[in-house]
Amino acid sequence: MTWTVRRALQGDAGELARINVAAWQHAYRGLVSDALLDRMLPESRLKGWQRWLAMPDPDGVFLAEDEQGGVGAYCGVCEARDPEDVHEDLSTGELLALYGDPERKGTGAGRAAHQAGLDHLAAQGFRYAVLWVFQDDAASRSFYEHHGWRHDGAVREYDVDGQRLMTVRYGRFLRAPGRRSRPPSVPRSRPAFG
Numbered sequence: 001m002t003w004t005v006r007r008a009l010q011g012d013a014g015e016l017a018r019i020n021v022a023a024w025q026h027a028y029r030g031l032v033s034d035a036l037l038d039r040m041l042p043e044s045r046l047k048g049w050q051r052w053l054a055m056p057d058p059d060g061v062f063l064a065e066d067e068q069g070g071v072g073a074y075c076g077v078c079e080a081r082d083p084e085d086v087h088e089d090l091s092t093g094e095l096l097a098l099y100g101d102p103e104r105k106g107t108g109a110g111r112a113a114h115q116a117g118l119d120h121l122a123a124q125g126f127r128y129a130v131l132w133v134f135q136d137d138a139a140s141r142s143f144y145e146h147h148g149w150r151h152d153g154a155v156r157e158y159d160v161d162g163q164r165l166m167t168v169r170y171g172r173f174l175r176a177p178g179r180r181s182r183p184p185s186v187p188r189s190r191p192a193f194g
Helices: 010-027 034-039 042-053 109-123 138-146
Strands: 004-007 060-065 071-079 092-100 128-134 150-160 163-173
Touching: 004 109, 010 034, 010 042, 010 060, 010 071, 010 092, 060 109, 071 109, 092 109, 128 138, 128 150, 138 150, 138 163
Parallel strands: 092 128
Antiparallel strands: 004 060, 060 071, 071 092, 128 163, 150 163
16 A cells, blocks of 8 residues: 655644544553543544644654555654653654554554654754653564664653653664665675686
């Protein structure tokens, strides 16, 4: 499947809220109380999405959409919010949210939105990024580790509707815009001198 990535607009708020709720209900069942997940409604998140989508840079929400305009995943980023998350030497951004439509899991939409979020942070001048993820969310942690994130040892409690859950912080360096990674070195044959 081919995904096109773009910055989310105000008109996308309803679809982002729908995906957010569906993703929570799918990914966090067994981690977060069923009572909370069962009462989540996209409509209750709409105003929050409208506010977030109106935020200026460096905040940004990026979505991956298919050929028909269906949204598969989104990624939200900003400047690091907590002074304790800021790298001592590098400007630090934060990946706040990365969620995909559970019906499109494994299609590459999350990977595309994730990369757009990182590219945006780098374009805003950030050279390091952090994120927080539930400690027991093995699937998300595996995704992040596969995409260059590393758990840096920080752990903290997070309150989810009165339920105390442990979260862990991940960090990674960001590549400056326009810089490409080097291709793997290929041994060159040396001319024979005779």
